[in-house]
Amino acid sequence: MEQNPTREADVVIIGAGSAGMSAYKAARRFTDSILVIEEGAYGTTCARVGCMPSKLLIAAAEAAHHARAAHRFGIAVGDVRVDGKAVMARLRAERDRFVGFVVDDAEAWSEGHKLRGAARFVRPQELELDDGTRIRAGRVIIATGSRPVWPAAWNDLGDRLIVNDDVFAWEDLPRSVAVFGNGVIGLELAQALHRLGVRIRLYGLGGLVGPLTDPEIVATARAAFARAFDFHPAAEVSEVRRAGDAVVVTAIVDGERVEERFDYLLAATGRRPNLDRLGLENAGIALDARGTPLDWDRTTARIGESAIFLAGDAAPDAPLLHEASDAGRIAGENAARFPFVAPRHRRTPIGIVFSDPQIAMVGKTRKALEQEGTPFVTGSVDFTGQGRARVALRNTGRLNLYAHPATGRFLGAEMVGPAAEHIAHLLAWAIEAERTVQQMLDSPFYHPVIEEGVRTALRAARDAMEASTPAHHPCLDCRAAA
CATH class of the missing domain: 3.50.50.60 (FAD/NAD(P)-binding domain)
Incomplete structure (x- = not known):
């Protein structure tokens, strides 16, 4: 044999x-x-x-x-x-x-x-x-x-059930798509298809938006996306079924029972x-x-x-x-x-959602800091009135920065707003360099740029640190005005 x-x-x-x-x-x-x-x-x-x-x-x-x-x-x-x-x-x-x-x-x-x-x-x-x-x-x-994974009951939808892989094989755009999942994939594809003329409704769970954990940033993002397209991050869906070549979704929308037909159901419900x-x-x-x-x-x-x-x-x-x-x-x-095994440096976490407004996560999230019990203060900027963002009609969003109240070390940030993909890199590099809030404020900021919003948030973080630090604390002596 x-x-x-x-x-x-x-x-x-x-x-x-x-x-x-x-x-x-x-x-x-x-x-x-x-x-x-x-x-x-x-x-x-x-x-x-x-x-x-x-x-x-x-x-x-x-x-x-x-x-x-x-x-x-x-x-x-x-x-x-x-x-x-x-x-x-x-x-x-x-x-x-x-x-x-x-x-x-x-x-x-x-x-x-x-x-x-x-x-x-x-x-x-x-x-x-x-x-x-x-x-x-x-x-x-x-x-x-x-x-990708999805509820087993959706298998009854047959070829009307799709995942992101299938979207990129299309030869033409469909008329309508029900998107399930308010994570990164769901947000990006739902908004893109909407802007390309496809009728979209995004059904999410839990009320969260993408990877965000900070309640203030989540609330800002919910409002922004609700204005941008048919976005329901905490949908109450009672039924999903196939009817001919359509997917029928029944859900409670704004307090009313709505039954709607779509060409496809796009499952962006996790991997x-x-x-x-x-x-x-x-x-x-x-x-x-x-x-x-x-x-x-x-x-x-x-x-x-x-x-x-x-x-x-x-x-x-x-x-x-x-x-x-x-x-x-x-x-x-x-x-x-092997058997020589050595630990290696892992870079500062950075995550970006290419929606509009964009979402960025850098370093430690608010949830992670709270779970660790790490003390922190928050510095914020609302982009509604930020100069360059307003000039470009991109004045939507908010940035929250987190810093250690005693050492001044910059710890992380969550953001929804303009140019988040670029701001995220600047902030990640600052964490890699172990910069303090004051050292970041001592760095150059040109005018007028969207990055000036970062300076506003840093100043707010510095003010919060000073408010939480006793007047005799030596750290106050080395904080120059910026």
Whole structure:
């Protein structure tokens, strides 16, 4: 009887997405004994169905929105017509271009380093592919990503149920879409489709908006998005059913029972890590209720004391490309140099939602600070009256900064408002540099720019610190006016 083929490698990487590719490049610096196992097509979530195609859709939506809004500046542009086929043709062409760069990168790897198939553990350091191939691994890096999830009852909707992956395969824009989920994906796609002329209603749960945790910022964001499109962050949905080629949603809207028909239901209700088919129980890994390893170190990417590492969206980490790439690099270095395992610096958390107004989260959130019991004061700015924002008719939003009342250290921020993607970077760099509020105030601010709003919030934080600090505290002596 012919035995199944067996392969061996010092480092085996399961998954060739952002984290897996980063892990491969890092491990390759230390060993040539590497195998990368991929069961799907090469190309990252970011390039295929995430960051890049969503921003292409948003860019088209912004162009349409700005054309329609030009009259507010006294500029007449006539009727604005959205050509759905042209919008989606450009999106798919540019998306394929981005994917092509990633595929070219992976295809340039040595053929001896690549395997196709679905892998599962049979022992802690032994894997089996779906074709029966056995792989003995010195160390294993799991970089299998995540996938969308939705209530099982929605499966009855058949092809009327879609996820973000399906949106980017469209050849034309539909007439109407019910979007479920008030997280990042739901917010971005709902607003973009609305601006492109698609009838949208967003149904959310819990009243939150994206990743925001600060009640003041959440309230500002709710009001802003409610003005921008049909946004219901705390919807009471009683029924979702299919009727012919339509999805019928029944819900309580503004106190009234409303039944509405849509072409599609877009499920943006969360994602789960692709760990459930790996046979982790055979690897001796303890899992929590979600099937995620209990003992995972974010600074080493290692699971407990095992020879197994975890990185990217499959890990209990922020599902962001830069985080996946960083974690993949750490996992690759530590797996290749095992048993030498060293913690590595993880960058200041930064998250951005490309809605309008934009949302940004930097450093410690308000919720995290409260849960840790870390003392903090808040400095705020309301962008309604902020000079440059008002000039550009982008004067919507609020920024809350958090600082330690005794040391003055800047700790984090939550924001909804103009230029949040740029302000977030400035604030993240300040945290990385361990800057105090006063040191940030001592930095240059040009006039007139939206960043002057940051200075307003910093001044408010300084005032709050002074109000909470005894008059004899030495920190007061070193706070110069700014």
